[in-house]
Amino acid sequence: DTAVSQTPKYLVTQMGNDKSIKCEQNLGHDTMYWYKQDSKKFLKIMFSYNNKELIINETVPNRFSPKSPDKAHLNLHINSLELGDSAVYFCASSPTGLEAETQYFGPGTRLLVL
């Protein structure tokens, strides 16, 4: 029943580790996004993919590598984790990727880097 799902919900790890967050949507949408929300609640877009192709890359460090095996999935792999990567990461999807479309968000993955 869940429209946009993310795993894991919580992720606690040490600096320098590599971790992945998975996202799946069952809405049949063509476009998926990753957002980062820091401790001040500022929500910033990181990437968007349309039909498995990268559309937006908002100057995110290359330690972050999104991968879209199909249009229903967009995973986020993070290498060499740093303290500043601690945040909540939200996945979202929208029908075709137009800015004015409603975006449907997942529940978020809370990442804490120690």
Place this chain on the structure above:
Amino acid sequence: LAKTTQPISMDSYEGQEVNITCSHNNIATNDYITWYQQFPSQGPRFIIQGYKTKVTNEVASLFIPADRKSSTLSLPRVSLSDTAVYYCLVVSNTNAGKSTFGDGTTLTVKP
């Protein structure tokens, strides 16, 4: 992207009507105004979208004056469960999605 400005926080009491105003002086012809709601520990959720005048749905109303340089989200008779962060976005209906959420307004509803 048109930058938006909204109050950082607002307090209200149960049963009151709450109006949250958003300024977007540089809004363009192809831009729409969209509001999202984010409860603690959840992702943002779409509330309402409009282009001009007034839009109403089962959750809220959105008032947009003729010059479209501001908009007001109106929540009728709020309850404790309306405590959330409310984000005002200006979004284009021609460009690829690059939505900027800004700081949002933290609404606290008290009993």
